[in-house]
Amino acid sequence: MLRLLFTLLLLLPLATQASEGEFFLTAKPAEQASLLETWAAQPDAARLPLLENLRQGRIAENDTRKLRLNNRLRGLIDNTLASHQLLSDQANVRLVAAQQLQKTAQPAQMAFLDRRFASEPDAAVHAALGLALANLQLGASEPAVRLAAVRLLGETGDPLARTRLEALLQPDAETDAAVRIAAETSLAQVQRKLLVGELLGQAFSGLSLGSILLLAALGLAITFGLLGVINMAHGEMLMLGAYSTYMVQVLLQRYAPGAIEFYPLIALPVAFAVSAGVGMALERTVIRHLYGRPLETLLATWGISLILIQAVRLIFGAQNVEVSNPAWLSGGIQVLPNLVLPYNRLVIIGFALAVVLLTWLLLNRTRLGLNVRAVTQNRNMAACCGVSTGRVDMLAFGLGSGIAGLGGVALSQVGNVGPDLGQSYIIDSFLVVVLGGVGQLAGSLWAAFGLGIANKLLEPQIGAVLGKILILALIILFIQKRPQGLFALKGRVID
Amino acid sequence: MRSVPPVHPEFMLEPIFDQIGSGREAIGLGRRREAGLDTRHGTVLSLEGISVSFDGFKALNDLNLYIGVGELRCIIGPNGAGKTTMMDVITGKTRPDSGTAYFGDTLDLTRMSECQIAQAGIGRKFQKPTVFEALTVFENLELALKADKSVWASLVARLSGEQRQRIEEVLATLRLLPLAQRQAGLLSHGQKQFLEIGMLLVQEPRLLLLDEPVAGMTDAETEFTAELFRSLAGHHSLMVVEHDMGFVGSIADHVTVLHQGSVLAQGSLAQVQEDERVVEVYLGR
Amino acid sequence: MNQPLIVTATRKAGTRVSMAVGAVVVLVLLALPLLSLLPDGHALQVSAYTLTLVGKILCYAIVALALDLVWGYAGLLSLGHGLFFALGGYAMGMYLMRQAAGDGLPGFMTFLSWSELPWYWAGTQHFAWALCLVVLAPGLLALVFGFFAFRSRIKGVYFSIMTQALTFAGMLLFFRNETGFGGNNGFTNFRTILGFDITAQGTRAALFLLTVGLLLGSLFLCWRLTQSKFGRLLTAVRDAENRLMFCGYDPRGFKLLVWVLSAVLCGLAGALYVPQVGIINPSEMSPTNSIEAAVWVALGGRGTLIGPLLGAGLVNGMKSWFTVAFPEFWLFFLGALFILVTLYLPKGVVGLVKKRSQP
Structure with missing residues (x-):
């Protein structure tokens, strides 16, 4: 019954942000989670203010009612927000969003990411999106897609790529021989790049x-x-x-x-x-x-x-x-x-x-x-x-x-x-x-x-x-x- | 009393009995010298082409110097001429950048450590008198006395009657006998100078390097020192760095002038003093 | 000539007095363990606590003497003597741990689930080998360190700093569990030594007597050394090392010998300390402990043989009183002691007494 209600709500693109927010506020945590997941797969630029407010723990700027969020919900909000931010017209906002998605993107978002990947004009964002997509594609059923994803991961120097590749190389994780071999090469590549970063990091703390x-x-x-x-x-x-x-x-x-x-x-x-x-x-x-x-x-x-x-x-x-x-003095340069x-x-x-x-x-x-x-x-x-x-x-x-x-x-x-x-x-x-x-x-x-x-x-x-x-x-x-x-x-x- | 440098030092080996307590007795004249040092060619020290530089400043620049056996040589020169650096090179404290330094005909000084050089027979007196201040005058000489200087030997060492007598002779010569049990740190400046000379004497070196030995001495003490050095020459070779021209004139027949790290002039004091370049260096331009 | 005669006379009288005092002290020290064997409740009985405390201080006195040998006589202020002391202690501790563990592994190793002893524990179940280690471990370390340090003519404060860094490094090393010496906790819970119960009164008394014996032996050895030509050469090294080199001596050998000897004495003191106190841990190697030993020597009077013993006794006596009465102010007192002794008592208590006794 509720599910139906969500769908109805989602099908109403003109529905006011306030009502979505009100709904979110009163929903149970499990419902809030599935709501966020749905939003993440089908972002709408109009929802951005609401998500930013949600991140602050409220549903509107001058609303004093507090949201009770657990860590999972916070993660989901970040992910959904990033998904929405991909629609931004500022390249640096999209870049940060893509980097966030590399870590948190869910399979349901794949279709959306694919579309953005195809239409992304900025090179850096394009590459970051590619990586986020590759992370997801590792779970695809066709070996060819996985192979491409593995190769793409090999070109990054991301600690996340290393964990993904290592997981892939676990004994029963990957069945296709070609993908396994490619994964091994990619892993070696990633590790080399990571080593440089580690050494530089140690030299810097030195x-x-x-x-x-x-x-x-x-x-x-x-x-x-x-x-x-x-x-x-x-x-x-x-x-x-x-x-x-x-x-x-x-x-x-x-x-x-x-x-x-x-x-x-x-x-x-x-x-x-x-x-x-x-x-x-x-x-x-x-x-x-x-x-x-x-x-x-x-x-x-x-x-x-x-x-x-x-x-x-x-x-x-x-x-x-x-x-x-x-x-x-807090924070730093990546x-x-x-x-x-x-x-x-x-x-x-x-x-x-x-x-x-x-x-x-x-x-x-x-x-x-x-x-x-x-x-x-x-x-x-x-x-x-x-x-x-x-x-x-x-x-x-x-x-x-x-x-x-x-x-x-x-x-x-x-x-x-x-x-x-x-x-x-x-x-x-x-x-x-x-x-x-x-x-x-x-x-x-x-x-x-x-x-x-x-x-x-x-x-x-x-x-x-x-x-x-x-x-x-x-x-x-x-x-x-x-x-x-x-x-x-x-x-x-x-x- | 002035002795002419002998041509063959071996001829001087027969004992000469002098009155007790004189410099001759003190330096162990007539005792057989060790056979170690080869001085067949008549030079006890030869420095050839020695250069030393400190951060671009050339303290010694292609220095050539020879000291004959039994010679008493005075080195003079303005401040910074390289006199002390030269002594540092001879005693192994500073290694030359280039050049050779031989003691006798065979010992390469640039390859020996300070204590090896001292054991080979080069004694040095510093500009500022350095003695072991916490020890008595007698103990100072006991440590300097020519003997086996290894660690083990020092653990079991006992002074023989002969050695004790020898120390007392030197003390008598230097008029320090009444002060034998006094702590060396309590001596006057001049007395410390004599004590250090005494330490050199009991060490029985072949070559003595003396850096400003009469600084801070009274006229009478200076006169006494001059006499002592004259009596040492002939049996020991001496190299004396001194600023006091009167003292130089009273002891040396041979004078070397150093300037900017190399030899400017050599000869008798009178000759050197007439040399125009020397006059210029000393009087300024 | 009159003046020296008077001085000699007073000095002789002074010597006689101090000889008498020394004899009394030795007699008391020899009597203490015997009194401790008296039955409980006897008026003259010395408690195990007192005996351990005095025994501990005697061990520290040996350390002070060893430090004085290198600092007071040869001018090498070591801030790392605690390392040698602890190494001796650990060597003895290894034997005691093996005794306590019987055929099995020492407790802390089973705790780390190690299955066999590391190679350097080999043979430590034999008392004789443990004794060899007591001498060898500090001796060899001192030999290697001294060889390099003296070869490159490190002296003065540079030498002090290097020794401090050495003991600091040692402490860090022994703090690690992987080093195989019990990490933080070190060795404790000893049971027997050579088959005797380590807490038995008789064993305690015997260990105490051994400590007194070692102290007297070290004192005699140092006295002979300082009276010999070797001793005068050490003074010469301290005051004018260059002059000595130009006299034809190689100072390195002299320094190395006295340095190693001093380290070995410390090691022996440490080996007697551990069974009496019943624990050894890496904090014995902390730079603080080593530098505290320097103040014992400075307070007593360096360059004398009695001074360091006096200093060790005084400071440690005060320490055990202070840490009970005013624990928070002990460090203030110790700090002030460091400052006051260096400012106003350059020759220590012994120097003060000497000055008094001479008119």
Whole structure:
């Protein structure tokens, strides 16, 4: 009886959207599902607004009644919406719709897809539609159709195509020998393309890990190059930066919710100031008294790091705190079917490079930079020339710590923020300094990205742990050849 | 007291009894030298075509230098002339980009490590006196003393009476005997200089490289050092880098001027000082 | 000449006092296990808890001594000694696990549904081989690492960082279940050692005595070493390595020997620690533990033989009190200790006492 009613409704092309919506609202879930399936097979451009509203969980824009949707219904709505969007006159809308259909299209939609495929003018949409169609055609009864579909799938680099082909190659799935052989070739093709995407993806996450290491190691290299001290509390400067970001987020949420979108930008100066301030205070009170005793400094700064970690643990708790990405940092660019470059990571890479550039300019183009370099090269001579070495030490230490604070902001956008955050990055950033050579910006740059990429490329092949150990071994071997790091200054070594 | 470099060093092997505590006694004159070093051609050190560059800057540029057996050679030259780099090359601290460096006729210095070179018989005194500051003066000399220097030997080593006597002789010569049990870090600058020279002496090297040995010494100490070096020449070969022309004049008959990494002039001090190019280099243009 | 005479006299008096104190401490340590054998409720009875605690601290004291040998004397600050300690402990743990498992597989392996022992477990049911492993595992690792590190003249903070990275890598490795050492949980639930019940009072007392013996033996060995020419060469390596090379010594050999020796001592300490404490897990390898050992040495006074023992005792004594009384503030205290010791006590407690005793 109901079925008949649907058909009647569908046969009334002039039926108002409101009535369809009303009907959908009152129908049972099972009825809603079959309604959606019918709509998907026979799309009507007039239904588009309704479907878009359904997706928002309502039947009309100013209707307050809530729809109760389960996951299956949501999927069906997406599918039906895509089906309707194919009727759009904008090519990019059709492209997104076709990509959606590749995943969700049902056999009932085949006739419709076939028609659109034949009449599609845009090449990219045409190809995407072809793929969606091929996915469906794998279930066709004629071997010739399946063969064509299999070949078409082989030309894509889609993870979905791989699952479909693999399913096809299961023992009793495909009976036709020719199709099986074609499927095997296609699968190999797809896998090759997917591998490229995977490797690129790993290299990209390596780059983003590298850019965080870079921010951590940059400050370390400055303080080590300048003062000859290893700051074991450097990782905690990163942590302070990340917690500053968290604080900024919380405060904005409470007092200025309008500006919450831009909280990472506001957090940058705050984190820099907090970390740099703590760094300068430490330099004045503790580290200053230990110059010329690098090993003691190492122990004292470790003590500082213990205190900082425990303090944060007492104030914020031992659990990770929640730092969320603003909308403009979520999502990403789809480069290959299996390669998405997330915006937050892209921004961080760019940010790290910008910080390196700024640091370079600061060290090479300003009075402070000149003083820093002078003190690095010959402390006594610089002091004789009227450079206030104590002040330079303090400022340089502040700069190094501040850069780590910036690193903390970056880190908060991609990783967990907890009291132990600094500890997990500090050893890697030391290795960057060791590998890159002391006080060498270029060396730090290459070492950070190299280490990051090597880490991420090795991780899936031999596991994260073995990868780390292997990298450590490689660094030890590398230092055999180049004891001064990648970009060492050659010259008379003063003992 | 000035001794002329002998033509055949073997003739100097017979013991000469001098008053106890003099430099001659201290350096073990009359003791049989080890047979290892082949110096049949009369040169203890030959550097040929040595070039070293640091990031494009040529610290040494096609340097040729020969030191005869028993010779006392002074090296002078303005700052940055490559004097210290040359010593680094000889002692194995820096490897030359090109050129050969032979100790005696057979030992290729460019293929030996620092400690091998030291064991072969080249001793070096640094510009800044470096001694083992936490150890006593006596212990400093004990470590430098010519002996088996392997790890195992050091575990079981006991000083023989002879060795102890030898250390005390050197200490007496250098007027450090009263300070034998003093920690070396507590010595004055000049005393450290002497201690380092003493460490060189007990090492019994064939060739001594001395980088600014009288820097920071009083006039009397400088005079004493000059006398000491003169007495060493003949039995040891010495290469002294020094800026103090008075000191150079009082010890050397042979002077080499380095400039921009190569030899500018050679000869007696008087000859060298008259050379126009040398005058130009020193006085500026 | 008067001044030195007075100094020598006070120093002699000081030596006599410290010898007496040392003798008393040794006697007390020897008496502790015997007192623990007294029947329950006896006024002088020492509880098993106290005995284990002191035994644990003695093991740490050996680690401190070993660290002092490389840091205080040879100037090589290792931040990875916990790795050697844990390796020794794991080697002993393998034997204890085999003892507990009898003919079957250790519990955690059956849990992972492994059917046979990995190859490196071969022979660990024999106590003698386990003892060899206790020495070989840390020794060989130290040998290989030291060989490469000293060959390329890694020193100072670079060396410290590399050792820290080493122990960190070790910790990650042992955390994995696939490594075959029990993963996160490590080894525990030991039952017997050489057939004796491991929790029996007699066994505990014997292990304690062995620890005291090892400590005294290490102390004697280090004393002989530092008094020999070798010891003076180590100081020379620390202060002016280049000068030493130009004296004709190859510093690599000296560093390597003392480094390996130190690692082996740590391994032995770890092997005695495990049966007394009853557990070994990868957290022993965490960089925090190793660097804490450095503060024991620094607090006590590096470059002395008594200092590290004193430091290990003091810090660990305070730790066991703090973690009961104010658990949240222990890290604050430890951090402050790191800072204060390096700022105000560069020569440690021993240096302070020496200064006091000299007018």
